[in-house]
Amino acid sequence: MLRVVNLTKVYTTGFLRRRTVLAVDGINFAVQEGEIISLVGESGSGKTTTAQMILRFLPPTSGKVEFEGKDIWAFKTKKELKSYWRQVHGIFQDPYAAFNPMYKADRILYQVFNLMDSHISISDRRRLVREALEAMKLRPEEVMGRYPHQLSGGQRQRMMIARCYILKPKLIVADEPLSMVDASVRAGILKLFLELRDRYKTAVIFITHDLGLAYYMSQRILVMHRGKVVEEATPEEILSAPQHPYTRRLIEDIPLIVRKWVDI
Ligand SMILES: Nc1ncnc2c1ncn2[C@@H]1O[C@H](COP(=O)(O)OP(=O)(O)OP(=O)(O)O)[C@@H](O)[C@H]1O
Numbered sequence: 082m083l084r085v086v087n088l089t090k091v092y093t094t095g096f097l098r099r100r101t102v103l104a105v106d107g108i109n110f111a112v113q114e115g116e117i118i119s120l121v122g123e124s125g126s127g128k129t130t131t132a133q134m135i136l137r138f139l140p141p142t143s144g145k146v147e148f149e150g151k152d153i154w155a156f157k158t159k160k161e162l163k164s165y166w167r168q169v170h171g172i173f174q175d176p177y178a179a180f181n182p183m184y185k186a187d188r189i190l191y192q193v194f195n196l197m198d199s200h201i202s203i204s205d206r207r208r209l210v211r212e213a214l215e216a217m218k219l220r221p222e223e224v225m226g227r228y229p230h231q232l233s234g235g236q237r238q239r240m241m242i243a244r245c246y247i248l249k250p251k252l253i254v255a256d257e258p259l260s261m262v263d264a265s266v267r268a269g270i271l272k273l274f275l276e277l278r279d280r281y282k283t284a285v286i287f288i289t290h291d292l293g294l295a296y297y298m299s300q301r302i303l304v305m306h307r308g309k310v311v312e313e314a315t316p317e318e319i320l321s322a323p324q325h326p327y328t329r330r331l332i333e334d335i336p337l338i339v340r341k342w343v344d345i
Pocket residue numbers: 092093094102103104122123124125126127128129130131174290
């Protein structure tokens with residue numbers, strides 16, 4: 082469904098843009114329908130940069146991203162872009178940056194209908210929003226009528242996932258989607274991803290620095306290190322026979338509590 086080919090991003094910074102950062106260094110991978118893959122790596126390894134290029138927010142320096150056989154940077158018209166963002170939707174590490182601070186939660190949630198067919202009735206829209214909030218364990222009175230800054234980090238993150246729940250995209254690119262939610266809500270959200278996959282064949286690119294979570298969630302794990310994919314394998318293979326020294330270090334870093342929880 083999605084294919085990433087030699088994807089590379091070089092950032093330029095500093096005086097006369099002379100300083101360069103090779104954030105993503107020629108990575109390749111593919112995601113099938115209904116598949117959950119994890120992108121694991123330490124801070125600064127290029128995960129968010131990769132996510133942003135897949136979501137077409139950031140142009141690659143070279144290489145390409147193909148969705149259903151088409152180069153996503155060839156999409157030019159509003160219609161093509163809308164259709165892409167309906168099918169490939171992002172959940173961000175920092176939801177505060179993703180929401181318009183001038184919009185109240187209601188508007189942020191109802192906005193997703195702009196990406197969808199216009200024939201969805203008002204009552205269906207209300208029902209979809211209600212169900213999405215319920216699935217995220219958000220009480221309407223807790224969020225509706227509030228601006229993003231009046232919500233907690235975890236509530237903002239759950240709002241973003243609620244939007245995915247309404248849209249039912251083909252692929253969710255989830256960049257550290259659980260960084261701000263507590264353990265009680267975390268398990269529910271993980272289950273929700275699995276449920277969306279089982280019910281609607283939603284594929285997920287799950288980005289995390291936690292190999293334990295990746296093990297629990299995904300069919301395939303890609304380990305990123307300094308902009309490169311250094312290892313790609315099933316969770317079982319990665320844990321039983323890690324090939325790259327960096328992967329071995331990540332395994333040692335899996336917190337005890339996660340080990341108990343996912344039973345490794
Ligand atoms: N806009 C930018 N300009 C210059 N350099 C950047 C920019 N954004 C990211 N970088 C650099 O690119 C590299 C990869 O950053 P990226 O945000 O993709 O990492 P990450 O794997 O998502 O890390 P984290 O786990 O901390 O979120 C880092 O060295 C970062 O400092």
